Amino acid sequence: MNVHFSKRAEGLKASEIRELLKLTEMPEIISFAGGLPAPELFPVSEMIDVCKNVFLNDGESALQYSSTEGCKELREIIAKERMAAAKVNTTYNNIAITTGSQQAIEFSAKIFVNEGDTIICESPSYLGALNAFKAYNPNFVEVPMDENGLIVSELEKILKSTSNVKLIYTIPDFQNPTGKTLPDDRREAIAKLAAEYKVPVVEDSPYGDLIFEGTRHPSIKSFDKDGWVIYLGTFSKTFCPGLRIGWICASPEILEKYIIVKQGADLQGSTLDQKITAQFMKEYNLDLHIKDIIKVYDRRRKLMLSSIDKYFPKNTSHTNPCGGLFTWVKLKDGLDAAEILKDALKENVAYVPGGAFFANGGHPNYFRLNYSCMSDDKIVEGIKRLGKVLSKYC
Amino acid sequence: MNVHFSKRAEGLKASEIRELLKLTEMPEIISFAGGLPAPELFPVSEMIDVCKNVFLNDGESALQYSSTEGCKELREIIAKERMAAAKVNTTYNNIAITTGSQQAIEFSAKIFVNEGDTIICESPSYLGALNAFKAYNPNFVEVPMDENGLIVSELEKILKSTSNVKLIYTIPDFQNPTGKTLPDDRREAIAKLAAEYKVPVVEDSPYGDLIFEGTRHPSIKSFDKDGWVIYLGTFSKTFCPGLRIGWICASPEILEKYIIVKQGADLQGSTLDQKITAQFMKEYNLDLHIKDIIKVYDRRRKLMLSSIDKYFPKNTSHTNPCGGLFTWVKLKDGLDAAEILKDALKENVAYVPGGAFFANGGHPNYFRLNYSCMSDDKIVEGIKRLGKVLSKYC
Known part of the structure; x- marks a missing residue:
């Protein structure tokens, strides 16, 4: 062959x-x-009853096709609880469910990046994101980090001097791989730069809730006034990764593209896993x-x-x-x-x-x-x- | 904005x-x-016990990350039962799990098609596949159908006269949208043409088991000697679509690319849904x-x-x-x-x-x-x- x-x-x-x-x-x-x-x-033991309740409530719906953007009930819980924890005031209309954050990361390159366009990422950054991006043959520019994460003045230098920047990818909370966390003033500055240079920021926050010292930082999205920040969340690190439930929170114009791309990519995520996750959140306190x-x-x-x-x-x-x-x-x-x-x-x-x-x-x-x-x-x-x-x- | x-x-x-x-x-x-x-x-009622048994057997594994290619136990069942029904003699090594067939369809364009390359499909063909392919800006050539489906001599004419054909997409069983079914001799002829012209055939077979008249046709893959046929199966029409369990059966060289692309796309499908599906197949007779x-x-x-x-x-x-x-x-x-x-x-x-x-x-x-x-x-x-x-x- x-x-x-x-x-x-x-x-x-x-x-x-x-x-x-x-x-x-x-x-x-x-x-x-x-x-x-x-x-x-x-x-595990709680899940036995949670699953049973999903099937008793409306088992047929849990096993049927559902919408590409995801089950409304789960999206409402995410808006009210998880996005509120990230200090973002939003509704289910701005939320779509993805197969983990990974799917939303991959979609981000598909939606924004032509061959040869520039993606700005931290130096170093999440390996799985870099691999997903590479399929779209981008030009990568790495932002240097200090002990508190991405250095904003360096980001600004890059934005000033680089043409065709189509995406800024950042993991502000307990970054993978460094474990570093961005101070609040840098978060605000990144949101401002995104609006100024009209470049979407993908804020990947799988670890934001896992805080050992201090309190949860407001997300970059919480400083976003004009819709340039795309927040990616997931239950993989706080509930169960095997269910593959992640989400995007974005402005309607941008979210719509993610939903259309998901339609072509896999029609929708698992209805059952979405219902199970929503049911768990109703019966138990995730926090x-x-x-x-x-x-x-x-x-x-x-x-x-x-x-x-x-x-x-x-x-x-x-x-x-x-x-x-x-x-x-x-x-x-x-x-x-x-x-x-x-x-x-x-x-x-x-x-x-x-x-x-x-x-x-x-x-x-x-x-x-x-x-x-x-x-x-x-x-x-x-x-x-x-x-x-x-x-x-x- | x-x-x-x-x-x-x-x-x-x-x-x-x-x-x-x-x-x-x-x-x-x-x-x-x-x-x-x-x-x-x-x-629905069977699923309550099936889920309970999954959690009692090894609940921690069911909720954890697992491999990109999918759970071995489910892949073994698919090889032994579903692929055997399609008259394909294979092992789990040639099977990878996808989020429905839709994900495998989208991956097929990503893996084989550069901008401007030709995809051959039936006239008409499945709308969801065409939409997924369109994101890769291909050239489409439609093969005319008669009352028995794709006309092989027309396919051959196209293969002879068209450069850069990278993919043949066909739904041989009870086609979407026409409901037409390809006779066995045409299936064999398509497998031969694929090998002769060295063009991969994506055989999408979501409906093959839903037979009202006659017996199940052997798949095109069953006539494939050199590995040019990629078979896509799914449990969406025979079990539950909400679990989003589909699969690819392909030769190792090709399957490997699908697995790498899936790694970037979403790391893996739902571990829980794969375990539930395997457990159901063990407890009940899907046929x-x-x-x-x-x-x-x-x-x-x-x-x-x-x-x-x-x-x-x-x-x-x-x-x-x-x-x-x-x-x-x-x-x-x-x-x-x-x-x-x-x-x-x-x-x-x-x-x-x-x-x-x-x-x-x-x-x-x-x-x-x-x-x-x-x-x-x-x-x-x-x-x-x-x-x-x-x-x-x-």
Whole structure:
């Protein structure tokens, strides 16, 4: 066979994260590579009754086709509860359901970006977004970050000097991969720049509710007066990722395009999963559930950071996330975390090498660690093993 | 606001079917416009226990992230049961789960078609596929059909005379919108032509199991020796559309591209819905359930066709589907079914005008009728009303 794929498909490679996850499925490996929520915190027993109630209430509707934009009841709950938590005053009319945030990320490139157009993203940024964007052959410009995230003056410089900027992609809360969080004044400034330069901002906020220190920051969307900010939310990190329920909150003109693109992409998401999610939110208080999650993740974070300080060589550094799932480790210049990973796997411990999180490559001396999905003793043991491996290099 | 969308998004319009469905949600309208399965046949009470068993077996896994290609257990069932019914001998390694067939259709254009490349499709063809393909700005060439579907000699002429053909899209079983079914020798001939001209065939078969007369035809994929046929299946018409479980069966080289594209598009489909579907298939016999569906749809088909013969003007004609959900009505030349629909809606009856099913437009004197989702008395009453409207024009 000699199959001719399209130009966009020819260049697509399997994601490093997914390939790694396959390697790390072996039970003897302590993997800090994934970004999985802790499954022992899923409300499994509650879900039995929730599902039963969905079928008893209106089982036929739950199993039938429904609208592309999603079930109204769930969109109302999202507007009233989740968007209010992000300090956005909105209604279900501005909400559409997507298959996780990932689908909305991919749609964003499809909707705004022609080949060769510029996407501005953080340096580093979420690998899954960069991979989705790459299918549209954009030009990436990376905004430098300091310890508080994206530097606004650098963003402005780029906007001033770059033609055909069609999208700004940012993860303001406990960023993937760095764990950094943007201060409120920078959020406001980004919303203003978007309106000034007439460039849509995709605000990807999967971790905004998972706060260990301080209170929830207002979203960039909450400062958006003219509709240039597109907010992406998800229940994957606060409820259950297996249901794949994410959402977009955007102005009507923009939201309509997302809905039309979704119509062609898959007609609609699962009716059943939307009804189950809405029913759960009616029967239980998600914010109380989030508090339980935070308690566990915060303990694991502290344990991981103190273990790093104890076992890692002194010339490595790491971020201090105040929420979310990740910390980001910097090795001394000249080291290659992808190379070192091979050694780490021999010691049965894994992480994600940082290079793939930079849109234009480079920066091999970083890696990402996840602390949400691992028991206390494995965190200590895994970091100890990793420290031993790193000591050979640093 | 003056938003600049990408070229591909600029041209996208909401689907006629979806916009119509909104109109026809009013309870007083008898709508033959949709393509919905009959909800009263959904196994609602069985699903309560099926879901409970999923959560009791391994609830944490059912709510967690899982692999992009889909849950192994479900892929095994699909290979052993559904693909065997289509006379394809395969294993789970050649199966990937998608969000309905629609997602696999959209991916097919993304994977194979550059701007300006040619897609060959039937004349007419499934509106939702044409809309999904249009985002990739292809050139469409329509293959004429006779009463048995796509004419193979015409397909060969097109393949001989057209450069850059990247995809052949066909619905061989009880086609949407015509209800026509391709004889076995044509299926074999299409598989041979695909290999000869090295052009992938996307065989979309949502209705293959819904047979009223005769036995199930072998799929085009069953005649595929070199891997040029990509088979798309779905549980939307035989189980529940609300769970959005479809699948691709393809050779490894091609399937891999679909999986990578799905990774960027939404990471994966719902883990829960996949587990529920697999659990249902383990506890119940889907083929027995399909027999129950067929009994009802066959009765409704007969009733619709006999009502058409009774109430429609004599200079209209219709197809005689031996399975599936649709019949296709031809009005005399010069009439416009989209215009007549406005009158029909005044009489509280609806259908889908045929023009949008032709990739390159034209043919306004056709419309599609669905008989699966309507009670006997409403079928008779609706066709009677429609006959009255048509009589004014014919």
